[in-house]
Amino acid sequence: MTLRLTGTTALVTGASSGLGTAYANEFARRGIDVVLVARREDRLKALAAQLSADFGVTATAIAADLAAPGSAAALRAEIDARGIRVGALVNNAGFGLHDDFLDADPARTAEMIDLNVAALVALTREFLPGMVAAGHGVVVNLGSTGSFQPCPSMAVYGATKAFVLSFTEAVAYEVRGQGVQVLAVCPGATATEFRAVSGLHADRMETGSQTPAQVVAETFRALDRGRTGSMVSGRRNKVLIALGRIAPRRLATAASARMLS
Numbered sequence: 001m002t003l004r005l006t007g008t009t010a011l012v013t014g015a016s017s018g019l020g021t022a023y024a025n026e027f028a029r030r031g032i033d034v035v036l037v038a039r040r041e042d043r044l045k046a047l048a049a050q051l052s053a054d055f056g057v058t059a060t061a062i063a064a065d066l067a068a069p070g071s072a073a074a075l076r077a078e079i080d081a082r083g084i085r086v087g088a089l090v091n092n093a094g095f096g097l098h099d100d101f102l103d104a105d106p107a108r109t110a111e112m113i114d115l116n117v118a119a120l121v122a123l124t125r126e127f128l129p130g131m132v133a134a135g136h137g138v139v140v141n142l143g144s145t146g147s148f149q150p151c152p153s154m155a156v157y158g159a160t161k162a163f164v165l166s167f168t169e170a171v172a173y174e175v176r177g178q179g180v181q182v183l184a185v186c187p188g189a190t191a192t193e194f195r196a197v198s199g200l201h202a203d204r205m206e207t208g209s210q211t212p213a214q215v216v217a218e219t220f221r222a223l224d225r226g227r228t229g230s231m232v233s234g235r236r237n238k239v240l241i242a243l244g245r246i247a248p249r250r251l252a253t254a255a256s257a258r259m260l261s
């Protein structure tokens with residue numbers, strides 16, 4: 001299977017910073033039009049102008065709070081109204097909270113589930129049918145190395161990413177053989193605004209940190225090879241996840257707690 005996106009548009013959520021900006025940049029570099037979604041409209045507009053100027057693509061900025069109820073359907077309606085056909089969806093918008101479960105603000109915790117899980121599922125449900133009908137398309141869902149084991153002090157975040165991995169691998173299996181690639185990308189520490197937003201100590205995220213461009217390059221290498229299901233980004237992360245999979249669950253949980261403390 002080769003990546004067939006010409007004539008369609010890539011919808012990237014969380015495009016106002018970090019990995020989302022890097023995904024949007026790579027689609028545009030490949031000559032694919034993009035729709036950029038996040039809450040900070042000024043950043044989206046600046047990125048859209050830059051991508052149009054640099055690569056000659058049509059880049060559309062749509063400001064939306066994807067944690068809000070009904071946001072996926074509203075976004076779909078707006079995209080349809082503009083006559084845009086989405087051939088690639090990157091469900092990248094997401095955030096973490098670094099705190100013990102009982103100390104975290106319950107409203108922020110709920111917002112994290114709404115964004116990391118509910119919006120990702122709803123957007124996949126909105127856009128995947130069109131790709132299956134067309135016989136080609138790509139859905140990339142951002143998981144994490146935290147998808148693979150419990151994450152004490154980021155308990156709900158880790159659980160949302162475990163959901164993303166399980167959901168994505170299952171849907172990838174369901175649509176196999178229909179020309180659509182559905183892939184969970186699981187990065188480890190990556191140099192973005194994530195750590196500041198989540199309240200993670202910088203030094204805990206620094207070791208072995210990847211750049212967004214590295215994660216995106218690995219994603220496209222995998223997509224270009226026809227990969228579906230899931231992938232871990234970064235050699236060091238691949239080794240750690242492989243070890244974690246054979247370790248007793250309690251040991252993997254304790255190791256994860258140490259890394260996140």
Ligand SMILES: NC(=O)c1ccc[n+]([C@@H]2O[C@H](COP(=O)([O-])OP(=O)(O)OC[C@H]3O[C@@H](n4cnc5c(N)ncnc54)[C@H](OP(=O)(O)O)[C@@H]3O)[C@@H](O)[C@H]2O)c1
Nearest residue numbers: 014016017018019038039040066093094189190192193194
């Ligand atoms: N960085 C890491 O170490 C790491 C590791 C593993 C997985 N990930 C995952 O990678 C994805 C991207 O994160 P990142 O590292 O690039 O972090 P980031 O730089 O903080 O970017 C997060 C993006 O999500 C958007 N966003 C947040 N809340 C939103 C909302 N309610 N509605 C719409 N958009 C919203 C933000 O834009 P606005 O604030 O403008 O809305 C921003 O564009 C996330 O799913 C994260 O869990 C990151």
